[in-house]
Amino acid sequence: MAFLESVIGRYMHLNIAGVDQRIFFEEAGQGTPLLCLHTAGADSRQYRQLLNDPEITQSFRVIAFDLPWHGRSLPPDRWWEQEYLLTADVYAETVERFSEALGLDRPIVMGCSMAGSLILELVRRDPTKWRCAIGLSGASNVKGRFQDWSLAPDINAQQSVASWTSSLMAPMSPESSKREVWWIYSQGGPGIYRGDTYFYSVDLDLRGREGEIDTSRCPVYLLTGEYDHACTVTDTQATIDAIPGARGGRMTGIGHFPVSENYPLFKTYLQPILAEFAG
Template sequence: MPQPDVYLEPITGRYVRFTSQDVTYRVYFEEAGSGPVILGLHTAGADSRQFRHMLADEDLTSRFRVVVFDLPWHGKSLPPAGWWKDEYLLTTDVYASLVEDFCAALELETPIVVGCSMAGSLAIELARRSPDRWRAVLGLSGAMKVEGRFHDWPVRTDLNAQQIVPTWTHSLMSPHSPEESRREVWWIYSQGGPGIYRGDTYFYAQDFDLRETASTIDTARCPVYLLTGEYDHACTPEDTEQAIAAIPGARGGRMPGIGHFPMAENYPLFRTFLTPVLDEIISKATTV
């Protein structure tokens, strides 16, 4: 007899092997739904579990195919062969190439990129670097330049990074977001590999800088939307508003009542901001 409380979520998980910049990766991804593709990109030191609410949103997946993946070194994606020979420091070119080559491997045609935190900034770079590859980009907590997130303390041997990193990032969330969801974000962050959060923030706070080139982004070719929660103090709403002002035609602003991890810390609230953006993107695409 089937159990009355059993629910099998319509989410498929698989691995794909591909090469990016002469390095071969085995990457884990999940997907659900059908229609235009939404590509979800997770935050620094975390993994694609942050998008589980989007994957399980039947209203969303009835309209879109949602695809999310774990970057190498993250979640279920192991590091590439010989990973121990070099320090892990994510760079802009490696990161952007990984996303582009993952999409090529899965033959994802002009996805809508939804990236958060470091991926929110990368979304802007993707629009600048390869605008015709994307239907649009939506950067959450994205800016032209973020300061102060790269530190050596996550790799100190006298500190427990699996407790300190998630606790540090926990402060970026809204106190009004549901406690269960905030603790889930903490839990995911507690499971990162040694030095991986630090290596990701090297991209976010050291290598990445679009202040000189943001004005060259062509939003007629790739629409750019930027949204940041009002409680975010890593990438502040003011940081995002500066990016919107610098990118001709960019849209967005601050999200009241939410923090740095909108799709994970309070999905029902985030959905009220996400849906109008997606509706506008699809509307623009059908009128071109």
């Protein structure tokens, strides 16, 4: 039988850091805004199960967008004249400007992987913009992901990057979901995963600055799967310990991509947090 999902997709034009960008986003539901940020080299399709979950969307307006250069958001004009390297300043400005353009009233911001680290920088810069920040697979600093090998002309980056990242998932996560994560990663543009990990592993380093994050004005939750070997549970716990008032910790039976690799399990960790902010 044919049926229509309640998810609606649109495009927004924004000027970010002096560059005109056409950004794709999709949304579903009503209520407290929940702004969802995708992982490095991927796009907002990772949130399709969350967007289609009536238990969530009855109380939350779930919004997910593709960063410029990702998914259905094309690169800017004359993109071929520059090397793509995502910086903390441009990344934070993109999320802030997008939220402001939609007129979101202090949304909950949730991100995974590189976006799981970005939420810390967003709160550090201005905790008044956000109702709550939820970081998945993030920490003050994550080393080791920025690599040049995916640019080599004799490597099929679409397959090798997808397979490299797939090792971060838990062995017991549903096979169909893990294959979906792999598929999305296989469709990234040349050099985009590498450029994103420049932010994740090089440009952002909040070690020693965690005290600048004010959880009294914006609660911070950090959650990491026990099978994640990029950003480990130890990395995340060290960040939690360094941020006064931060909460979270280990997620059992799951890896680096909790929202998409095993949504039903991840939901058991997410719902208690969201329950504090419904309405």
